[in-house]
Amino acid sequence: MNKILITGGAGFIGSHVVEFFFNKFKNSKIIVVDKLTYSGKKIFLRHILKSKRIKFIKSDIVNIKNYENDLKNLDCAINVAAESHVDNSFKSSIIFTKTNVLGSHIFFQNCLNNNVKKIVHISTDEVYGEILKGSSSENQMFDPSNPYSGTKAAAEMIIGSYLRYIDKKKILIIRSNNIYGTRQYPEKLIPVTITKLLKNQKIPVHGSGSYKRSYLSVKDFSEALYLLIKKNYWGVFNVGTNKSYKNLDVIKEICGILNKDPNKFIKFIKDRPFNDKRYFLNLNKISKTGWKAKRNFFKDLPEIVDWYKKNNKIF
Ligand SMILES: NC(=O)c1ccc[n+]([C@@H]2O[C@H](COP(=O)([O-])OP(=O)(O)OC[C@H]3O[C@@H](n4cnc5c(N)ncnc54)[C@H](O)[C@@H]3O)[C@@H](O)[C@H]2O)c1
Structure with a gap:
């Protein structure tokens, strides 16, 4: 790999992926395109930004003119950028359509126009909607249940359609379950619990x-992405773990780490207009590649809590 472009590379998952790829592909140039919304912070990349191998472009993915030239001679382009928080999507959903659907489409089409060798789109298990029994395999129909997952499904309907008439091997779509790690904006369950x-x-x-x-570790996620790209896999892959936890159990575990009594700190609030009860990915396809999650969620939590103690001021 000589040249890779990653959108959303200043966000939670994107910054870990950029760092991981920077360390794995030792001679590659990595271009980051990020709008720096509330959840994206350049400081996440501070250890590598000074390197000549990194180029940072502050831009909305919709504004193709700002980074069109950087799509030339790319080995791989990965679209991680998104509006990512379900609760926000109930309040102002149009920006979700603009970034997640129009932005993804503009990005994808321009990658094709510029003959990018591999185009990767990061999606989510939420496109399947809730599944009360059994598991969702890659060929399950979409049934999104909120504006966020609706826009992720819409982007996939467009990108997936190209699989029928261009060289399929160019396209890789990854549907992951919840991802945990440091640098996640305090709006999702784990960082909200810790920062509160x-x-x-x-x-x-x-x-x-x-x-x-x-919950899948962002490090395991980065490893899966690396393996799939390096070994030139294509098509759609579920990536995740099958052990599931109730939200309350996650909160109680974090309370334990911080020596707080959960009964004193939990405040039940009105539920979302609709909240999927359960997701469950079928992981047979990714298992056949040899990838498997290595990290243990509850064992990793103390390190994440520690990171927020030290970096609370970033948000
Ligand atoms: N976090 C999870 O648990 C999870 C699970 C499955 C899938 N995903 C998917 O992973 C991707 C990344 O999620 P995340 O949790 O890192 O989100 P995040 O909100 O932490 O990061 C999103 C990044 O994208 C940037 N961005 C937003 N709109 C942009 C635009 N129009 N142009 C350029 N940059 C823009 C932001 O500045 C930020 O850096 C998303 O596509 C999301 O759907 C996330």
């Missing part, structure tokens, strides 16, 4: 807190 507890504030919990989610 650090300020001795109550933790808002949707509904009864019994919804179940699976």
